[in-house]
Amino acid sequence: MSRRRRRLVGACAGTLAAGILATGGGLTAAPRELSDRGGGREIAVGAYLHYGSPGVERMRDLSRWLRGTELRAGHTYLPGDTWSNIEGAPDSLRTWARWRTARADRLFVLNVPMQANNEAHLSDGRVAELIRAGARGERDHHFRRLAERLVALGVPDTVIVLGWEMNGFDYTHRCRPDPEGWKTYWRRVVAAMRAVEGQRFRFDFAPNRGADAIAWTRCYPGDDVVDIVGMDSYDQPPGETFEEQVSQPYGLRQQVEFARAHGKRISYPEWGLFRGGDNPAYMRAMLTWIAEHRPLYHSITDYCPHGVWQCTENPRSARVFRDFLSAEHDRGARRRPSTASGLLTPP
Template sequence: MGLNPSETSGDQPADETDTEGADDSGPKVGVYLGDEGALEPWESWFGRSVDYYSFNVPTSGWDKYLVENMPFERPIRSIASEREIAVTMKLFPPSETTLNAVAAGEHADRHRAFARSLIDHGMADATLRIGHEMNGRWAFDNAVNRSNEFVRAWRAVVRAMDAADEAAFDYVWAPHIGRGHMDPTDAYPGDEWVDQIGLTIYDKSQQYYPAECGDACVREHREENWNRLVNQDFGLSYWAEFARDHEKSLAFPEYGVVAQNWNGAGGGDNPLFFERFADWIASNDDLVAWHNVWCFVAGPHFVGPSQLYVSDQWEIHSEASETFKNLFGSE
């Protein structure tokens, strides 16, 4: 957001950064793998380098809110030198403090130190998804029944991080698609404090799948679920309008398919999800800036070459993987 460190008192940002939509080349593509050592072989399978590489800040303690203390499998600086970086960061580690303390600015030094650490490791212009999925109780830094507190905490974090010399971060405000446990717009920090609107969206539904569901039944349920994701309260259509109304670009820092045996709610190996997603972003190419597929190498969302997948708990998404590659990878 480019705040001037000399003007960070009060609850207003010192300046405002204009955010443009996606450029003429179309939305950029990123990946989260949870294993930096898997990036090069994944990109080899994909047919090109990704535009964004994504990682999470560990939440075990403030000491992990420093790049030098994070458990990367290869130096992150070398990855950042050739790709843009998207960082997912909770507002605080839950064992150390509270949302109220962050809102009061009590940990500005910690957030400023994290900013300095990113800058020193070649990520001064990283894109930061902070306090994500705040509309769900599953997020320990959520805004449910405390939206004003969340907004103050968000602003305190942005103010502190932008006070670091050379900081040029972009901040993504990213609820989970749908209502969750609150009206997510109650926790919107304000246009001056947000660069992009982001969404978490997965191919999951409690309607997946009835017993003895044949091919036609499976396709019908997959189409129905996609339509629900678009048209539900706070669905894709709503957020596209919200982003345009606020003159923000739209990003998808976390999205993908879900193993069918994940809580009985996953759509499984569903290429249709990526097909419909590609169609939707193409029809909103003035708005969508980037999308980052979530495929942790040991998780229920993996897409990619089977030799990189290290879990036998979840099914392989071979058809969805090929569809994703054909849609967004090499020609």
């Protein structure tokens, strides 16, 4: 969420990445596949581990920690600092593309900012001006260039999480300063990317859970330009309990019902722990919700304070996550119970 600290794509990327390496390294193994087969719809399990190539490398280790569970959703972000980065300049996209094309059943999930200087905390007036420039088509060429790069890299079926958390207060690509203009801008971006030959992109509309700065339904740009209705949901208010996070206005239940009414799959591009600290009850409830409602994919934000593998602050929640998603659990045969002391070492 925008009022948390931001992920590893800004000026502090190097410092945070170093911290992640210190807490998450040391495991090696080859993953084995786990499909969540119940209900006839597979759920692609993912985790945000790092925005660059180290994120790909760590997926094998996290799979090993999960006793062989295959991570089928590879999730990363394009930096929102410059238009050249939004166009897909980071060389790490090649690494992600190689990971995606190695198996036909994988998903590459890419968060794409809609504005440069996306964390500059600009005024509503300035944001409204930028939204209207985008709605006039002045940014189309940047997104066309991104689409061309993704197709050339062999990932024309990338899931594009465009303008995520648009209902929040902070991002330059937020919706509230001009909702109608924002929707027009989204539609132009999608049209520009879909115009590139060979593309098969799916566009994921992923607000924050809850009302936040504006009801996210006011930002919804239309069924013809949205393929997935996502939601970023952390263990924090609004919603002191998981039940409240489900039932609150614009919460988890409304997301599911809205998606069903519009004929869309759901997703959870970002979720994890936060204000409630190491909260195994939340972890169990969220994983159960995911299993019951069968999103296309989900991706836990796996660094402190949100995560369970690269972050050592949440050992009880880590145990729940590991047991719930491990390949042994899927087979119904947990041969070794998890212990807090063994959470960051191979079984």
